Every structure is written in C-alpha cells, then in structure tokens.
Amino acid sequence: MYITNDDQLLDLIDQIKSCEMLAIDTEFVREKTYFHRLGLIQVAGNGICAALDPISINNLDPFLDLVKNKNILKVFHAGKQDLEILNRLCGEGVRPVFDTQVAASLVGWGLQISFAKIVQKVTGKRIHKTETYTDWCRRPLSKGQIEYALNDVRYLVPVYEKLQKKLKRMRRLEWLEGELKFLEDHETFQMPDPYEQYLKLKNIRGLKPRNLAVIRELAAWREKEAMNRDCLAKSIVRDEPLLEIARALPRDAKSLGSIRGFHSKEIQQSGDAIFSAIKRGLELPEDQIPTLPESAGYTSRPGIEGLLASYVQIRSEELKIEPNVLADRKMIRQFVECYDTDRNFESLPLFQSWRKEFIGTGLLSIMEGKVGLAINGSGYLSLIPMNGKPVEPTS
Numbered sequence: 001m002y003i004t005n006d007d008q009l010l011d012l013i014d015q016i017k018s019c020e021m022l023a024i025d026t027e028f029v030r031e032k033t034y035f036h037r038l039g040l041i042q043v044a045g046n047g048i049c050a051a052l053d054p055i056s057i058n059n060l061d062p063f064l065d066l067v068k069n070k071n072i073l074k075v076f077h078a079g080k081q082d083l084e085i086l087n088r089l090c091g092e093g094v095r096p097v098f099d100t101q102v103a104a105s106l107v108g109w110g111l112q113i114s115f116a117k118i119v120q121k122v123t124g125k126r127i128h129k130t131e132t133y134t135d136w137c138r139r140p141l142s143k144g145q146i147e148y149a150l151n152d153v154r155y156l157v158p159v160y161e162k163l164q165k166k167l168k169r170m171r172r173l174e175w176l177e178g179e180l181k182f183l184e185d186h187e188t189f190q191m192p193d194p195y196e197q198y199l200k201l202k203n204i205r206g207l208k209p210r211n212l213a214v215i216r217e218l219a220a221w222r223e224k225e226a227m228n229r230d231c232l233a234k235s236i237v238r239d240e241p242l243l244e245i246a247r248a249l250p251r252d253a254k255s256l257g258s259i260r261g262f263h264s265k266e267i268q269q270s271g272d273a274i275f276s277a278i279k280r281g282l283e284l285p286e287d288q289i290p291t292l293p294e295s296a297g298y299t300s301r302p303g304i305e306g307l308l309a310s311y312v313q314i315r316s317e318e319l320k321i322e323p324n325v326l327a328d329r330k331m332i333r334q335f336v337e338c339y340d341t342d343r344n345f346e347s348l349p350l351f352q353s354w355r356k357e358f359i360g361t362g363l364l365s366i367m368e369g370k371v372g373l374a375i376n377g378s379g380y381l382s383l384i385p386m387n388g389k390p391v392e393p394t395s
Contacts, residue, residue: 178353
C-alpha cells in the first residue's frame with residue numbers, strides 16, 4: 001500500500017489506530033544536508049503494510065499522533081536515525097520503543113547484526129539490499145523500490161515476535177528496557193550546542209586563550225549557519241581554514257581572502273558575520289574565555305585492563321552474548337580509572353541496569369582482590385575467591 005495524499009493517510013490510520021504494536025522504518029537522504037531529507041515512512045500493523053510519502057502528504061499529524069501514543073509499542077531495527085527524525089517531527093520523545101538490533105545483541109545474535117541476516121535467521125527468507133543507493137527523495141518511486149522499502153517493516157513484525165519470546169524465555173526483558181532508555185529519551189536527539197562544536201576540531205590545543213575564544217565563536221557561527229542553510233558545516237568552510245582564521249585574526253576582506261581554502265563567494269556572503277564572530281571572541285571578558293578540558297592522561301597499571309577483559313570473556317560465554325555487549329574496552333577503561341580516582345561507580349554504564357549484577361560487581365571484586373582468575377581443572381579460566389572455592393556464575 002502506497003499512501004500519497006491526506007485522505008489515504010486518514011483511511012490507513014483508521015485501520016491501524018487500534019494496534020498495540022507498530023513496526024516503523026524510514027528512508028532518507030543526508031549526504032549533503034544538515035538535517036535528514038525524509039523520503040519515505042514505512043509502517044506495519046494489524047496485518048497491513050504501508051509506505052507513506054512525506055513529500056506529497058500535506059499533513060503527517062495523524063500518523064505522528066500514533067507515534068506519540070504511549071500505549072502503542074514502536075518497533076525499529078537499528079532505529080537511532082529513524083528516531084532522530086521522528087523526535088524532530090513529533091517535538092517529543094518517542095516511547096515505548098523496541099529495537100530488534102539491540103534485542104538481538106542481548107540474546108547472543110551479534111552486536112550489530114544486519115536486518116537481512118536477522119530476517120533470514122528468523123524466517124529463512126533472503127531479502128536483497130538492492131536499493132541501498134536509491135535517492136528516496138526523487139520521484140516517482142518505482143513499484144520495486146516501494147516493495148523493497150515495505151519489506152523492512154513486513155519482516156520486522158515476525159522478528160520482533162521471535163525476539164520478544166526469546167528475551168522472555170531468557171529472562172532478559174529487563175535488560176532490554178535498560179538498553180532502550182537512551183533511545184526513548186528526547187534529550188538524546190537534541191540539537192548540538194553550537195558553542196561546544198569547537199571542541200571537535202583538531203589542533204586547537206596550540207591556540208592562545210584569546211584565539212581559543214575566537215575559534216569557539218567561529219565554530220558556533222558555522223554550526224548555526226549550517227542549520228539555517230541545511231547543509232554540512234564543512235561545506236561552508238572546512239576546519240583548517242576556520243582554525244587559520246582564529247590564528248590570523250583577519251580584519252578585512254582582503255586578509256580573509258588570503259587564507260587558503262576559503263572561497264571568495266563565502267567571503268561575500270559571510271564576511272561580516274565572520275568579522276563579528278572574531279570581534280566577539282576578542283572582546284569576551286577574561287573570566288569567560290573557555291578553557292579546554294584536561295587531555296586524557298590517565299593510564300592504568302599494566303595488565304589490569306587485560307585481566308578484566310579476560311573475566312568479561314568468561315562471563316560472555318556463560319551468558320552466551322558477545323563480550324562487547326557485556327562490557328567493551330571503553331567501559332573497562334572507565335571503570336579502572338574510576339576505581340583509581342573517585343570510585344563513583346554508580347555513574348558508570350557497568351553499574352547501571354542489568355550490567356551491575358551480571359558484570360560490574362564481579363569486576364569490582366577482582367579489583368578489590370577478593371577474587372582472582374585461574375585455570376580450572378578443565379583448562380579454562382574461571383573466577384576463584386581467596387578461599388579457593390569456585391565462584392558460581394549469575395545467569
């Protein structure tokens with residue numbers, strides 16, 4: 001079903017508004033724009049599959065009202081970008097959600113399993129990603145393109161049902177709830193702070209404090225301009241010329257034009273705004289000049305992270321999930337640094353939700369010397385307490 005006008009959309013809503021669950025996917029283009037250019041919305045529920053054309057439909061509100069309905073579960077696969085679009089359209093967080101890629105990682109099917117692989121695993125069917133490079137904003141769309149897009153929600157329904165049952169059987173539904181809080185939080189999809197964008201630039205640590213104030217203003221101007229133009233920030237001016245402007249502090253169009261990589265058309269369009277940004281940085285009160293966060297200088301004692309990673313491997317085999325789902329290297333490093341500094345463990349991912357019980361407390365016991373790792377009688381690594389008795393795993 002291909003929905004191209006408001007009347008058709010209202011008819012569809014009448015047919016699916018009683019659903020307890022909707023499978024949703026989007027097709028978009030974002031190679032050259034700041035925001036996603038939405039080309040298609042696919043939805044499935046009550047045995048109906050439909051593709052909504054957001055370019056020709058004037059009013060998407062009836063559909064968005066369903067998306068905002070807290071009594072309807074919204075199912076996605078690797079849905080972060082879909083949810084970013086829907087959060088912006090709805091103006092609020094979308095909940096509750098179920099992400100099949102996240103769920104698959106918790107039942108041991110892999111950390112980032114593709115939709116094609118998960119469909120084959122659940123249904124035995126092969127779906128071919130033949131339209132990967134389709135421009136979904138170009139019209140008309142062919143029947144083949146629409147059918148390809150509909151498969152993403154058509155098969156999402158049985159995948160969801162299979163994973164839901166498997167999670168329940170493994171008693172891991174609460175695990176999934178903890179993992180999905182991030183996707184259900186509207187704050188996750190807030191626009192970036194323009195005045196924090198300078199921190200993403202390379203080689204800013206060599207700047208003097210006053211020049212650092214200037215680059216913050218310049219980067220904020222560029223980010224806001226990219227939003228207004230709906231283009232990539234680097235298409236306005238690349239990082240290197242922007243940094244050179246902050247170093248050289250040009251005062252007129254001629255000196256600005258001498259900076260390599262800065263186009264004359266952009267000087268004509270944005271010269272005044274750039275000079276204003278430079279002026280704001282130079283006139284910023286001393287007590288408001290930004291300071292860079294301390295560079296990551298912490299280094300753990302030799303062998304500690306490797307030892308903890310070995311324990312993570314043991315637990316992952318016991319729980320039958322990938323080690324990186326349980327605790328990746330970044331989580332381990334954060335934990336070790338926290339142990340050696342403030343020991344505020346509750347703020348760490350390893351001590352939140354299900355991970356605290358299933359991996360965090362074990363890692364802490366190792367760090368505190370209460371338990372250690374040893375080769376057991378079967379030739380495998382196992383957790384051994386100080387009294388020598390094997391530690392029973394939590395499963």
